[in-house]
Amino acid sequence: MNTPALAVSDLRIGIRRDGAPTIDAVEGVSFTVAAGQVLAIVGESGSGKSLTALALPGLHQPPVTIRSGSIRLEGVELLGLAPAALRRLRGSRIAIVLQDPMTALNPVQRVQTHLIETIRAHRPMGYEEARERSRLALARAGVPEPARRLQSWPHELSGGLRQRVVIAMALVNDPAVIVADEATTALDVTVQGEILREVRRLARDSGTAFVWITHDLGVVERIADTVCVMYAGQVVEQGPAGAVLAQPAHPYTRALLDCVPARQRAGTRLNQIAGAPPSAGQWPSGCRFAARCPMVRDDCTRTPSTLSVLEGTDMPRSVRCLHPLTP
Amino acid sequence: MGYSALVRIVQSLVTLLAMSILVFVAVYLIGNPIELLVPPQASESEMARAAQALGLDQPLPLQYLHFLGQALQGDMGRSFTSNAPALTVILERMPATLELAIAAALIATGLGIPLGLLSALHEGSRTSRLTLGLATLGFAMPTFWIALLLVMVFSVQLEWLPSGGRDASGTVFGLGTSFGSWRGLAHLAMPACSLALFKLALIIRVTHAATRDTLRLDHVRQAHARGLSGVRILTAHVLKNISAPLLNVIGLEFGALVAFSVVTETVFAWPGMGRLLIDAINTLDRPVIVAYLLLTVALFTLINLTVDVVCLAIDPRLRQAPNR
Numbered sequence: 001m002n003t004p005a006l007a008v009s010d011l012r013i014g015i016r017r018d019g020a021p022t023i024d025a026v027e028g029v030s031f032t033v034a035a036g037q038v039l040a041i042v043g044e045s046g047s048g049k050s051l052t053a054l055a056l057p058g059l060h061q062p063p064v065t066i067r068s069g070s071i072r073l074e075g076v077e078l079l080g081l082a083p084a085a086l087r088r089l090r091g092s093r094i095a096i097v098l099q100d101p102m103t104a105l106n107p108v109q110r111v112q113t114h115l116i117e118t119i120r121a122h123r124p125m126g127y128e129e130a131r132e133r134s135r136l137a138l139a140r141a142g143v144p145e146p147a148r149r150l151q152s153w154p155h156e157l158s159g160g161l162r163q164r165v166v167i168a169m170a171l172v173n174d175p176a177v178i179v180a181d182e183a184t185t186a187l188d189v190t191v192q193g194e195i196l197r198e199v200r201r202l203a204r205d206s207g208t209a210f211v212w213i214t215h216d217l218g219v220v221e222r223i224a225d226t227v228c229v230m231y232a233g234q235v236v237e238q239g240p241a242g243a244v245l246a247q248p249a250h251p252y253t254r255a256l257l258d259c260v261p262a263r264q265r266a267g268t269r270l271n272q273i274a275g276a277p278p279s280a281g282q283w284p285s286g287c288r289f290a291a292r293c294p295m296v297r298d299d300c301t302r303t304p305s306t307l308s309v310l311e312g313t314d315m316p317r318s319v320r321c322l323h324p325l326t327p
Numbered sequence: 328m329g330y331s332a333l334v335r336i337v338q339s340l341v342t343l344l345a346m347s348i349l350v351f352v353a354v355y356l357i358g359n360p361i362e363l364l365v366p367p368q369a370s371e372s373e374m375a376r377a378a379q380a381l382g383l384d385q386p387l388p389l390q391y392l393h394f395l396g397q398a399l400q401g402d403m404g405r406s407f408t409s410n411a412p413a414l415t416v417i418l419e420r421m422p423a424t425l426e427l428a429i430a431a432a433l434i435a436t437g438l439g440i441p442l443g444l445l446s447a448l449h450e451g452s453r454t455s456r457l458t459l460g461l462a463t464l465g466f467a468m469p470t471f472w473i474a475l476l477l478v479m480v481f482s483v484q485l486e487w488l489p490s491g492g493r494d495a496s497g498t499v500f501g502l503g504t505s506f507g508s509w510r511g512l513a514h515l516a517m518p519a520c521s522l523a524l525f526k527l528a529l530i531i532r533v534t535h536a537a538t539r540d541t542l543r544l545d546h547v548r549q550a551h552a553r554g555l556s557g558v559r560i561l562t563a564h565v566l567k568n569i570s571a572p573l574l575n576v577i578g579l580e581f582g583a584l585v586a587f588s589v590v591t592e593t594v595f596a597w598p599g600m601g602r603l604l605i606d607a608i609n610t611l612d613r614p615v616i617v618a619y620l621l622l623t624v625a626l627f628t629l630i631n632l633t634v635d636v637v638c639l640a641i642d643p644r645l646r647q648a649p650n651r
Binding site: 059087088089090091092096098100103106107108113117118121122153155166169 | 544545551554555556567644
């Protein structure tokens with residue numbers, strides 16, 4: 001079997017506060033993404049999805065620490081790698097697109113400077129050659145008139161164009177994996193749709209694996225091959241995106257789906273999940289969703305739930321629930 | 328750009344005008360220079376003659392208009408005391424002050440920017456806290472006291488450096504300057520250091536604050552995510568971003584160094600413009616005072632204009648019309 005582009009297993013991320021014991025903010029996250037595949041990680045804010053995203057290329061900063069687990073990029077273990085070695089992989093084999101395109105570019109550097117320096121940080125290349133390669137990257141990311149845009153300053157570009165430039169920076173060195181943390185959240189819907197289409201095309205054409213972090217199930221539906229649903233620092237359900245969205249096995253996934261306005265009948269009140277998720281360090285002893293679960297039973301608040309393979313499905317799916325919903 | 332330059336020039340002219348009126352009135356209020364200029368035993372008629380010769384018998388508004396008319400032709404009047412053209416008197420002293428200011432500015436920026444950067448990069452470390460603490464101390468200590476301390480240690484105790492005066496016997500490009508010889512530099516060292524100390528503290532703190540804020544920005548994190556080297560991130564994504572605010576501070580402070588190094592020049596007997604101003608005030612030598620202050624205003628305007636142009640070159644956002 002081929003080595004997956006990215007294989008994460010049993011990742012545990014802690015937050016260390018002065019004088020206090022380290023709090024586990026994310027635990028037991030495992031997934032693999034094959035070349036050309038798109039994995040979506042979905043969850044509310046505070047679910048640990050962004051911590052996971054930043055940790056993948058090792059960009060987390062104190063007080064956040066990775067406590068245990070494994071992150072393998074094309075078979076290479078990233079945890080425990082020397083900073084210099086990690087730096088050589090960042091931007092060349094694994095790239096990240098951050099949420100806010102308005103601040104991701106340096107306002108006092110031209111678009112081309114960003115792209116060219118990203119290329120030349122990883123391989124020796126002449127200026128003109130790097131510039132041509134930058135132009136191609138802009139074109140691949142769907143930037144119209146790429147030759148002219150090379151000369152642009154960030155403030156001259158719209159939010160959508162800036163995010164395309166950031167995506168072009170991410171793919172300019174043909175990385176194996178691109179992590180996108182809420183990359184389209186700040187954009188309006190039509191721009192978001194176009195970018196999602198580009199991403200699907202990039203995954204197919206260049207075999208890049210994507211890890212797409214979002215809170216929007218609509219986005220998951222449009223681009224993801226597989227999905228990880230996170231709640232309170234844990235994966236509660238994962239499997240093929242189509243199957244999970246069509247027939248959720250975890251009450252939380254179901255509740256999230258019920259909140260998508262497009263799935264509700266017109267004229268009815270918008271659904272929402274009652275209550276708020278627990279915060280890191282105050283995890284309940286039983287199932288972490290129990291307090292908000294509409295199908296909660298007595299044992300849910302006592303017995304911690306574990307992620308287990310869901311029986312009776314033809315595709316590999318797992319769910320963290322004592323009483324999973326049956327399809 | 329053309330319009331804002333025009334506005335700036337008009338602003339400067341108005342400032343110059345207001346400044347000259349202010350100084351005229353102020354010096355008039357302080358006292359009558361004639362009493363200081365003629366010998367105490369001079370008779371009434373001798374004093375009247377002296378006043379007439381200097382134009383001081385006219386009403387103040389007329390004196391001012393006369394001055395203005397001359398000034399517009401480039402003549403700032405003659406010194407009451409030496410009878411030399413006021414501008415010439417000042418410009419003769421200018422090189423000494425300029426080289427002192429340049430030396431102090433070089434020390435302050437050359438040390439201050441790296442120290443500020445390092446203390447922000449290693450935020451919270453012992454070295455960083457020590458640097459910032461010393462910078463605060465540098466703010467708190469008065470310049471004249473530092474100057475006296477330096478003289479005590481390096482001139483009196485150790486006898487390493489001369490306690491005052493300037494030696495411009497060495498030449499650079501044919502110009503006599505302190506930078507031209509070791510003896511010149513030895514004379515320059517203490518005044519420059521004591522003048523630089525406050526500015527150094529200021530630049531450390533400004534650089535530190537700007538760097539710390541910039542390091543937190545998303546584009547710096549994005550630069551790390553792209554695997555850029557630390558040096559590249561520091562130069563292209565931190566230093567370039569902080570250089571505009573930093574230049575504004577440096578520009579203003581350089582102007583202040585040139586115009587107001589009076590105390591340091593006095594302590595070290597440095598023959599610069601600052602001491603000239605003090606002497607002129609003591610003798611109510613109005614043409615010299617007026618010319619000096621107008622020159623100062625012109626200098627500040629020039630520096631600000633230069634800083635503005637350089638900042639425009641650095642930050643493209645400033646080039647936009649402010650309509651958004």
